[in-house]
Amino acid sequence: MKIKRNIALSDTGFVFNPSSGDSFSTNPIGMEIIKMLKENKSKEEIKKQILTVYMTDEATFEKDFYDFGNMLTKLNLMETPEVKK
Amino acid sequence: MKKKLQKITIAVTGLNAIDSPGPGIAVIRAVRESKNFNVRIIGLSYETLEPGIYMHDLVDKTYQIPFPSSGTESLLSRLQYINSIEKIDVLIPNFDAELFSFIKLEKTLRKEMGIKMFLPTQEQFEARHKVNLEAYGKKHGIKVPHGKKIFSINEIPSLRNEFSYPVVVKGQFYDAAVAYTPEQVATHFNKISAKWGLPIIIQQHIYGSELNVTAIGDGKGNTIGAVPMRKQYITDKGKAWAGISIDDEKLMKTTQKLLKSTKWRGGLELELIKTSDGDYYLLEINPRFPAWVYLAVGCGQNHPEALVNLALGKAVKPFKIYDIGKMFIRYSFDMIVELSEFEKISTLGEL
Numbered sequence: 078m079k080i081k082r083n084i085a086l087s088d089t090g091f092v093f094n095p096s097s098g099d100s101f102s103t104n105p106i107g108m109e110i111i112k113m114l115k116e117n118k119s120k121e122e123i124k125k126q127i128l129t130v131y132m133t134d135e136a137t138f139e140k141d142f143y144d145f146g147n148m149l150t151k152l153n154l155m156e157t158p159e160v161k162k
Numbered sequence: 163m164k165k166k167l168q169k170i171t172i173a174v175t176g177l178n179a180i181d182s183p184g185p186g187i188a189v190i191r192a193v194r195e196s197k198n199f200n201v202r203i204i205g206l207s208y209e210t211l212e213p214g215i216y217m218h219d220l221v222d223k224t225y226q227i228p229f230p231s232s233g234t235e236s237l238l239s240r241l242q243y244i245n246s247i248e249k250i251d252v253l254i255p256n257f258d259a260e261l262f263s264f265i266k267l268e269k270t271l272r273k274e275m276g277i278k279m280f281l282p283t284q285e286q287f288e289a290r291h292k293v294n295l296e297a298y299g300k301k302h303g304i305k306v307p308h309g310k311k312i313f314s315i316n317e318i319p320s321l322r323n324e325f326s327y328p329v330v331v332k333g334q335f336y337d338a339a340v341a342y343t344p345e346q347v348a349t350h351f352n353k354i355s356a357k358w359g360l361p362i363i364i365q366q367h368i369y370g371s372e373l374n375v376t377a378i379g380d381g382k383g384n385t386i387g388a389v390p391m392r393k394q395y396i397t398d399k400g401k402a403w404a405g406i407s408i409d410d411e412k413l414m415k416t417t418q419k420l421l422k423s424t425k426w427r428g429g430l431e432l433e434l435i436k437t438s439d440g441d442y443y444l445l446e447i448n449p450r451f452p453a454w455v456y457l458a459v460g461c462g463q464n465h466p467e468a469l470v471n472l473a474l475g476k477a478v479k480p481f482k483i484y485d486i487g488k489m490f491i492r493y494s495f496d497m498i499v500e501l502s503e504f505e506k507i508s509t510l511g512e513l
Contacts, residue, residue: 083409085487095409095486097371098392 078146079156080114094154101152106131110145167200171248172470173277175206176256176453177214177221181494182399185256187213188456190220192466195459199470204248210508216499223248226511230260237263238270245275252473253277254466256450259335261287280381280473281428282449289424290447292332292363298447302423304416305443307368307435311361318347321364328367333358338400340367365445370437373410374402375417376455378465380472381427385418387463387481391454394489402454402492407461409486416442429455429469454490461485 085093090108092101103111106127113123124138149155172193176184190203205224207215215224225244228236244250253271255264264271265284271277281287289298292309299306310324321329321344331350332338335358341347351362377388390413395404417432431452433445451465458465461484471478507513 093487098394098406098408098487 078114078120079117080111080149081154081156084111084115084154086111086115092154094152097153099153101154107145110142111149165197168198169202170199170251170470170474171202171204173204173206173244173248173250173253174221174256175208175227175254175260177205177207177212177217177224178209179213179217181397182401183453183492184212185451185453185455187217187220188453189254189256189451189466190214191456192459192464193470194220195464196467196470198467202248204244204250206244206253207507210504213497215507215513216497216503224507224513226507230257230263234263234266238267241267241271241277242275245277250275250277252470253279254469255279255281258449261449278473278475280469282430283427286424286426287449290449292334292446293361295444295446299444302420304420305441307366307443307445309363309365311363312351313361315348315351318344318351321347325364325366330365330367332363332365334361334363368435368437368443368445370435370443372396373408373413373434373436373442374405374452374454375413375432375434376429376452376458376465377417377421377426377432378429378451378468378472379421379424379426380478381425383422383425384480385421386468386472386478387458387465387484388414388417388421389458389461389463389465389484390414390417391457395491402490404489404491405454405457406489407457407484407486410436412440413442428472429465454492457488457490458484460490461488 083095085095086108090103090105092103092111110123113126127138128135174186174190176186178184179187193199193201203221205214205221206227207224208227208229214221227240255261264279265281265287268279268281293311296306296309328340328342329347330338331341331347331354333354337354337358339350341350355362371392373390373392375388375390378386380386390408390410391405392408393402393405397403429451431448435443435445455465463481463484468478503513
């Protein structure tokens with residue numbers, strides 16, 4: 078799961094995609110996850126960090142992380158694998 | 163020591179800063195921000211209610227000029243009169259519909275009156291015309307939606323054989339509307355042809371996000387500057403009310419390739435659609451700066467100033483970078499105008 082390299086994230090949770098001009102707002106946890114994705118952290122590393130800081134369990138993390146990833150993909154913020162035409 | 167600025171008189175058309183604005187006011191703001199010129203702006207207007215006529219902080223004096231339909235002779239004689247008073251150095255036409263006349267007069271204006279312009283050649287102007295766009299795209303290696311010119315509503319039923327609905331119905335100079343049925347095509351045909359004449363262009367509608375590029379070519383194949391923008395807020399006339407500069411390498415390469423291949427001379431606007439597959443379709447080439455050209459200035463590329471320099475025969479270095487994520491937001495503003503000013507432009511044709 079790789080976020081696009083050029084995605085900009087501000088301290089207030091404002092996400093900007095310079096390729097499309099789209100912008101979004103995210104909450105502090107979303108911001109934290111995007112920040113870790115930008116640092117190329119793996120899902121396991123992100124899980125470890127979230128479970129340490131927040132009162133949540135592994136199953137909830139898995140579900141929410143999956144949903145969040147899907148949302149980022151739909152919003153065109155994730156790298157898409159090259160498809161041979 | 164302060165740098166001495168070159169005094170220069172620039173005439174500009176397109177003062178209609180209305181809901182579907184002409185580029186004149188944006189061009190004037192850009193050249194007024196030049197660090198090399200001290201400009202006097204002469205507005206050239208067609209109608210008495212063009213807001214720019216009354217914007218005295220931007221336009222020093224305005225003269226009415228005849229509509230393009232009056233022919234080049236009457237335009238020439240009016241420009242001779244204006245130039246005898248104002249000594250114009252550079253003229254920047256900003257309307258598609260008037261460009262043909264100005265291109266035709268370019269040599270005469272330069273030789274006889276010393277007025278310089280930096281316009282596309284007549285061949286460049288004709289080749290990118292909406293009615294020729296498909297062939298143009300093929301020639302220069304850019305995808306263009308399938309299009310067809312029609313001259314009568316009798317041709318509408320057979321469009322089904324070539325197009326799948328929706329289609330875009332376009333006027334030869336301005337106006338475009340999406341039609342989902344043959345009946346809607348007929349309605350738009352009548353409305354647009356009544357205003358802009360025939361033919362009407364039918365173009366296959368392409369789904370995707372609408373991107374625009376303002377650019378300037380030096381006529382030798384070099385791109386002097388280019389800034390891509392995505393519309394963020396669109397008016398009911400399809401005009402951008404807000405937009406943002408974007409980072410799109412493929413689009414920039416496409417622009418540079420087109421300017422190189424066509425050896426485009428002057429300002430232009432590219433209108434494209436980017437599909438979800440990442441393909442770019444060229445919808446239109448406007449042979450002049452767009453009304454949002456001031457965004458390019460905000461992004462660090464003063465295209466109108468570069469055009470003035472090119473018109474004056476000066477060497478202009480291509481812009482290499484621009485700011486990404488800069489936005490423009492248009493606004494409307496009610497000016498209070500004395501009746502005496504309206505009277506002056508209406509009766510004397512100058513203000």
